[in-house]
Amino acid sequence: xxxxxxxxxxxxxxxxxxxxxxxxxxxxxxxxxxxxxxxxxxxxxxxxxxxxxxxxxxxxxxxxxxxxxxxxxxxxxxxxxxxxxxxxxxxxxxxxxxx
Amino acid sequence: xxxxxxxxxxxxxxxxxxxxxxxxxxxxxxxxxxxxxxxxxxxxxxxxxxxxxxxxxxxxxxxxxxxxxxxxxxxxxxxxxxxxxxxxxxxxxxxxxxxxxxxxxxxxxxxxxxxxxxxxxxxxxxxxxxxxxxxxxxxxxxxxxxxxxxxxxxxxxxxxxxxxxxxxxxxxxxxxxxxxxxxxxxxxxxxxxxxxxxxxxxxxxxxxxxxxxxxxxxxxxxxxxx
Numbered sequence: 001x002x003x004x005x006x007x008x009x010x011x012x013x014x015x016x017x018x019x020x021x022x023x024x025x026x027x028x029x030x031x032x033x034x035x036x037x038x039x040x041x042x043x044x045x046x047x048x049x050x051x052x053x054x055x056x057x058x059x060x061x062x063x064x065x066x067x068x069x070x071x072x073x074x075x076x077x078x079x080x081x082x083x084x085x086x087x088x089x090x091x092x093x094x095x096x097x098x099x
Numbered sequence: 100x101x102x103x104x105x106x107x108x109x110x111x112x113x114x115x116x117x118x119x120x121x122x123x124x125x126x127x128x129x130x131x132x133x134x135x136x137x138x139x140x141x142x143x144x145x146x147x148x149x150x151x152x153x154x155x156x157x158x159x160x161x162x163x164x165x166x167x168x169x170x171x172x173x174x175x176x177x178x179x180x181x182x183x184x185x186x187x188x189x190x191x192x193x194x195x196x197x198x199x200x201x202x203x204x205x206x207x208x209x210x211x212x213x214x215x216x217x218x219x220x221x222x223x224x225x226x227x228x229x230x231x232x233x234x235x236x237x238x239x240x241x242x243x244x245x246x247x248x249x250x251x252x253x254x255x256x257x258x259x260x261x262x263x264x265x266x267x268x269x270x271x272x273x274x275x276x277x278x279x280x281x282x283x284x285x286x287x288x289x290x291x292x293x294x295x296x297x298x299x300x301x302x303x304x305x306x307x308x309x310x311x312x313x314x315x316x317x318x319x320x321x322x323x324x325x
């Protein structure tokens with residue numbers, strides 16, 4: 001089941017990349033296409049952050065992860081490199097669970 | 100420029116370490132994890148898929164989320180095709196390298212030949228180091244019995260936050276992000292795992308159809324990883 005999903009999604013992602021190189025340029029000139037392409041990642045990433053911070057299974061929860069995400073936000077504001085941001089979030093979350 | 104490419108490759112390789120470890124923690128095995136990096140090769144989509152699997156969702160819901168996040172690579176391809184001008188068999192290999200960093204590096208160059216060098220050097224450096232990092236991270240991840248003890252369940256949303264931050268350029272992005280996040284959370288108790296993310300994509304799509312004042316750029320930021 002996981003294998004099938006991995007292969008299907010990989011094939012789809014590759015097809016999208018190839019289509020981009022193969023399709024006439026004027027499609028990009030449609031402002032709606034540009035807007036949708038810019039806004040879908042924003043919506044998806046925001047949803048992933050919300051779900052993975054505030055839910056466990058089907059329950060909405062507030063736990064140590066929130067402190068980790070807050071710390072990550074501070075790191076981002078301080079222009080920390082990507083990996084530092086992720087490490088800070090994990091470290092703060094782990095620390096709070098230890099207390 | 101080659102040094103830049105290697106630098107970005109090393110940075111994303113380190114990012115791949117966390118992907119490999121989180122993927123194994125989410126319940127994929129090492130082979131499935133490596134297959135994602137070899138075949139899908141677009142970081143945010145890979146994280147989205149393992150996120151859904153890790154939260155107990157249907158892997159195909161994760162695959163749909165991964166595919167939607169991958170749509171931006173298609174737009175990068177549109178932007179790159181006049182610059183790269185690849186045909187035939189070479190286009191098949193080139194396509195796999197169309198990701199955030201290679202696109203950002205290519206379009207930042209002053210002319211076509213430099214842009215092509217930047218695209219291939221960045222793309223290939225990242226491809227090699229991303230896959231190496233994934234393998235090492237996945238093998239290391241197997242040694243961790245409870246990912247939550249190390250705060251690894253907060254690492255993925257922090258990674259998404261770092262990917263989202265450079266995109267928050269205007270009021271419109273904030274509105275979409277807040278509505279999408281709220282819709283996703285509100286639906287979590289009632290729908291199968293993975294579906295809330297797809298509902299959020301519908302929010303993004305709907306706002307995109309809305310006739311807005313500005314047409315948004317599709318250029319990737321150099322600050323965000325694969």
